[in-house]
Amino acid sequence: MSDREQIFSAIRAALAPLPEKTARPEWDDSLIVCTASGQFESLPAQFADKLCAASGKFFDSIEALAQFLKEQGGTFGYCDPALAGHFQGWDGIRVETDFDENKINEYSFGITRASAAIAESGTLVLKDCVTSARLAALAPWIHIAVLHQSDIVATIGEAIQGFGDDPSVIFATGPSKTADVEGILIEGVHGPGVQIALVLPE
Amino acid sequence: MKTHQQIDRVARDLDPEVHQANFMGAKLKSERRYAALERDYPDSDKLRQVAGQIKQHTLEHLDQYLEQAEAAFQKNGVKVHFATDDAAVNATVLRIMNETGSQRMVKSKSMVTEEIHLLDYLERHGKEVVETDLGEFILQIDGDHPSHIVTPIVHKNRRGIAESFERKGLGDYNDDPETITRRARAYLRQKYLDADVGLTGANFVSAESGRIVLVTNEGNARFCMAANRVHIAVVGIEKLVPTDRDLGLFINLIGRSGTGQQLTVYNQFIGGPRVEGQPHGPEEMHVVFVDNRRTEVLASDCREILRCIRCGACLNVCPIYRQSGGHAYRSVYPGPVGAVLSPLLAGNRFPELADLPKASSLCGACNEVCPVDIPIPDLLLRLRDKAKREGAKDAMKGTPNLGMWATLCSQPAMWKTALSMGHTMNYIPTEMIPNPSAKAWQAARKLPKFQGGEFRKWFKNRK
Structure with a gap:
């Protein structure tokens, strides 16, 4: 008997004597929606608030972002070719649109698209078919996820409904972090130490 | 004592320092958990109850959901394997590595691989395996084991970690947690890029869509499926939930319950190899479903665990x-x-x-x-x-033999007779009774005076 057959027959033997089985519970979508969000005038405003609460950074202006990158010493990075039009002609900041693995420690930032964002939790949704290069969204110290206002959904449940058939959907809520050493919070372990959302109007 | x-x-x-680290870590996480759930939900108990019912339902229909998950994974281009015990899991992983010409593995945190000692097995067979979760990495270089499911090195302090890093050649002694983290980042970065295989566990599996969910704060599980060609997920068969919608409930609960976060930083929903046109990520994905006595637990009266x-x-x-x-x-x-x-x-x-x-x-x-x-x-x-x-x-050990007491309690007639004779207890030196259990009990306690025996008489004569 194969391992598969052994496992299935063991499961069936274990379940056969049960006199009755637990039904699947009904539950409303509202059950899991966080009610501590407060009042916001719009989804982008709520998203910005929650992203900052999760130690992320929110920008709605390319100029302000460029200023921030310069302050952080971010002078060389990768940019999704489809977005490069937005980020050309920056004084003192250079971008490449081909991700070169040999320069993985030289890129100080990576700019890729996000497919959505979640207002209730300040989460960015990264999908494989939208992210131009997985490593560009992961390896540089600063990750800039670019999305439009209309990409922001209200709840985690709505974001899950939008999975489609993408094989890799990532919810990123703030920068990479750990508290493994004596419970002390350190940001930037393997992934980005700075997580930025750049939300553009339509 | x-x-x-x-x-x-x-x-x-226990070393008082270790005791203090365990105690304070546990207390802090408990407080954060409570604060997050109370802040975010009017009735957080309701979420726990629904989640419990979903899991219980899934377990009681596990054959159906496992079959559904297998089919969904296969439809997504994932190769599905089954392994009954530790030897079968280890052999399966080794075989996948050999068949894909893989030598180097980066590994994210997985409790089931601790059960089966996968790391030792692969190293014995000449493979290089690197733990990438910061805590697990430190345990690996120390030859130690996790003492907590979520925070594996809660029993260690920064000085011990700094000494281990120095011994491993990761720089001079430095016990600043930020420096420790940066050094691990730099060291593991190269390991990710050189790896052939990324191995992960799974926190949840959606039977409906054939997706595993990985929940991490560090981002190491993302890096275990970025530069490498092959992704292997080793998954206990109890990790299933019926639908993607259910995942929303569970990721809300796991972050708040484990670390007091609304959401853990990274929740990855992985259902197959990379898409066409994506330059990074595994070209093939394997899921190994592990029994390792879970079906025995399912057959027992403790299946809720x-x-x-x-x-x-x-x-x-x-x-x-x-x-x-x-x-x-x-x-x-x-x-x-x-x-x-x-x-x-x-x-x-x-x-x-x-x-x-x-x-x-x-x-x-x-x-x-x-x-x-x-x-x-x-x-x-x-x-x-x-x-x-x-x-x-x-x-x-230390449990008194209660055989006589059990017999007495299970025979109503005997019990009644014993009660009617209860008053004699007040006239005999009970501490002299040559029964070890009775002696042990009375070593630190005094048997109170028997005052009962009247209730039955009173009740019987009550009009």
Whole structure:
């Protein structure tokens, strides 16, 4: 008997004597929606608030972002070719649109698209078919996820409904972090130490 | 102090610094958990109850959901494997590595691989394996084992870690946690880029869509499927939930219950190899479904423990764990969940761990905080009963022999007669009764004067 057959027959033997089985519970979508969000005038405003609460950074202006990158010493990075039009002609900041693995420690930032964002939790949704290069969204110290206002959904449940058939959907809520050493919070372990959302109007 | 149980001796002899680290870490996580749930939901208990029912339902229909998940994974281009025990899992992983010409593995945190000692096995077969979770990486270079499900090195302090890094050649002694983290980042970065295989566990599996969910704060599981060609997920068969919609409930619960976060930083929903046009990520994905005695647990009267989502909330709140630390449980899973799960997963080594269900005051806190509402105290009692029936020696140390008392209590006529003779107890020197249990009981207590025996008479004559 194969391992598969052994496992299935063991499961069936274990379940056969049960006199009755637990039904699947009904539950409303509202059950899991966080009610501590407060009042916001719009989804982008709520998203910005929650992203900052999760130690992320929110920008709605390319100029302000460029200023921030310069302050952080971010002078060389990768940019999704489809977005490069937005980020050309920056004084003192250079971008490449081909991700070169040999320069993985030289890129100080990576700019890729996000497919959505979640207002209730300040989460960015990264999908494989939208992210131009997985490593560009992961390896540089600063990750800039670019999305439009209309990409922001209200709840985690709505974001899950939008999975489609993408094989890799990532919810990123703030920068990479750990508290493994004596419970002390350190940001930037393997992934980005700075997580930025750049939300553009339509 | 005289102690009968192994776990009491460990707690008594624990280094005070380690005790303090365990205690404070657990207390802090408990407080954060409570604050996050109270802040965010008017009735957070309702979420726990629904989540518990979903998991119980899934377990009681596991054959159907497992078949559904297998088909969904295959439709997504994932290769599905089944493995009954530790040897089968290890051999499967090794075979996949050999068939794909893989030599180097980066690995994210997975408790099931701790059960089966996968790392040692692969190293014995000439493969290079690197743990990438910061805590697990430190354990690997120390040859140590996790003492907590979520925060594996809670028993270590920065000085010990700094010494280990120095020994490993990761720079001069420096015990600043930020420096430690940066050094691990730089070292592991190259390991990710050089790796052929990324191995992960799975926190949840959606049977509907054939997706695994990985929950991490560090981002190491993302890096285990970025530069490498092959992704292997080793998954216990109890990780299933029916639909993607259910995942929303579970990721909301696991972050808040484990670390007090609304959401853990990264929740990855992975259902196959990379898409066409994506330059990075595995070209093939394998899922290895592991039994390793889970079907035995499913057949037992403790099957509710298979609902567990490994958040660690029951450890953090447990007064015994807080005193003893995780290593005192002598097994992969510590704390209240471990006191149930470890003896069950031990198979014919059950007697060796049968004392663990006694490492509880049955205060019920573990049940109250459990995100899937597992009745852990009930399960502990069932396992104490099992240990007694099977005559497990370690479990019975310090337990008085209650055979005569049990006979008396189960015979109404005898009980009545005994009660009518109760007053004679006041005239005999009970401390002289040559019964070891009675002697032990009275060593520190005084038997109160018998005053009963009148109720039945009174009740019988009542008009």
